[in-house]
Amino acid sequence: MSLDERKRNKKNKKKNRLIFRSAVLAILLGAVIFALVNNLQQDNNIYRAGDQAPDFKLEQVSENNDLETIQLSELQGKGVMLNFWGTWCEPCKDEMPYMEELYPKYKDEIEIVAVSLDATELVIHRFIDSYGLSFPIPHDATGEVKDLYKIGPIPSTFFIDPEGEIVEVVEGALSLESLEGHLQEIRPAS
Numbered sequence: 001m002s003l004d005e006r007k008r009n010k011k012n013k014k015k016n017r018l019i020f021r022s023a024v025l026a027i028l029l030g031a032v033i034f035a036l037v038n039n040l041q042q043d044n045n046i047y048r049a050g051d052q053a054p055d056f057k058l059e060q061v062s063e064n065n066d067l068e069t070i071q072l073s074e075l076q077g078k079g080v081m082l083n084f085w086g087t088w089c090e091p092c093k094d095e096m097p098y099m100e101e102l103y104p105k106y107k108d109e110i111e112i113v114a115v116s117l118d119a120t121e122l123v124i125h126r127f128i129d130s131y132g133l134s135f136p137i138p139h140d141a142t143g144e145v146k147d148l149y150k151i152g153p154i155p156s157t158f159f160i161d162p163e164g165e166i167v168e169v170v171e172g173a174l175s176l177e178s179l180e181g182h183l184q185e186i187r188p189a190s
Contacts, residue, residue: 079111083114083115087126096131114137117154
């Protein structure tokens with residue numbers, strides 16, 4: 001092979017590498033653009049104070065409460081404390097007695113709805129029995145409502161006024177005093 005042929009081969013190899021690298025770069029850039037556009041088009045609403053609370057319907061698992069299903073829109077006219085929790089969550093365990101203590105006092109005006117994010121109903125039933133809970137406890141078995149409300153840390157609580165508007169969102173456990181203060185905020189006007 002002559003020197004000119006080697007130079008041509010070398011030049012062709014460089015040209016082919018450049019074409020290959022450019023094609024790979026174009027594909028990667030296209031994938032990044034697709035991912036960004038796709039993420040922007042998805043529903044990424046995080047609900048805050050002032051937003052309408054999105055409606056949902058879940059089966060109620062507590063035998064200590066008469067409601068069979070919980071549909072948020074059916075609670076219109078009452079204040080709603082919507083709490084997301086799990087039996088494995090220590091702060092959740094801490095605030096449950098406060099919720100139970102206040103429920104009889106407020107249940108005519110405010111509904112406490114504690115959505116369990118546990119995997120099975122058996123652990124929920126044991127928890128309900130051990131704490132003697134009487135407020136509605138629906139089970140979000142599929143995580144659909146958790147995803148709808150974009151729940152991160154638990155416990156997370158949404159205080160919703162009688163018109164269905166979110167008044168306050170609290171991430172973390174509530175003390176008895178703070179819980180009662182929030183319940184006072186969402187009471188229907190007399």
